[in-house]
Amino acid sequence: xxxxxxxxxxxxxxxxxxxxxxxxxxxxxxxxxxxxxxxxxxxxxxxxxxxxxxxxxxxxxxxxxxxxxxxxxxxxxxxxxxxxxxxxxxxxxxxxxxxxxxxxxxxxxxxxxxxxxxxxxxxxxxxx
Numbered sequence: 001x002x003x004x005x006x007x008x009x010x011x012x013x014x015x016x017x018x019x020x021x022x023x024x025x026x027x028x029x030x031x032x033x034x035x036x037x038x039x040x041x042x043x044x045x046x047x048x049x050x051x052x053x054x055x056x057x058x059x060x061x062x063x064x065x066x067x068x069x070x071x072x073x074x075x076x077x078x079x080x081x082x083x084x085x086x087x088x089x090x091x092x093x094x095x096x097x098x099x100x101x102x103x104x105x106x107x108x109x110x111x112x113x114x115x116x117x118x119x120x121x122x123x124x125x126x127x128x
Contacts, residue, residue: 001020001021001024001057004073004077016060016063016064016070019056019060020057020060020061020064023053023054023056023057023060024053024057026049026050026053026056027050027053027054027057027084027088028050029050030046030047030049030050030053031046031047031050031088031091033046034046034047034049034050040095040096040097040098041095041096043095044092044095044096047088047091047092047095048092050088051085051088051089051092054081054084054085054088055085057081058078058081061073061077
């Protein structure tokens, strides 16, 4: 996002440029903060916040290309945003499953619904 926004008009420096850069940094910052938490629920919560920031980036790119003399993002950037959103959804679905503290057969369905190919981390079932 920094490279893309660096080409935007300088009059957007304190507006859209600043917002899109903060939102982009927020994605990784929230994933990192969640990873430092102790519970799967907290990890999932920060993953959802990161996903919201990613949607904010997408929205700001759309606003920038609509309201300013800025080219719309390339198909590669759009595809990258979609792929990252899918990965974060899978990450959140995995940790929400761990939050339930049990392995269920229908967990695979939640991963499939999120567009996940497989469980991002193998889990073991606790002995009864």
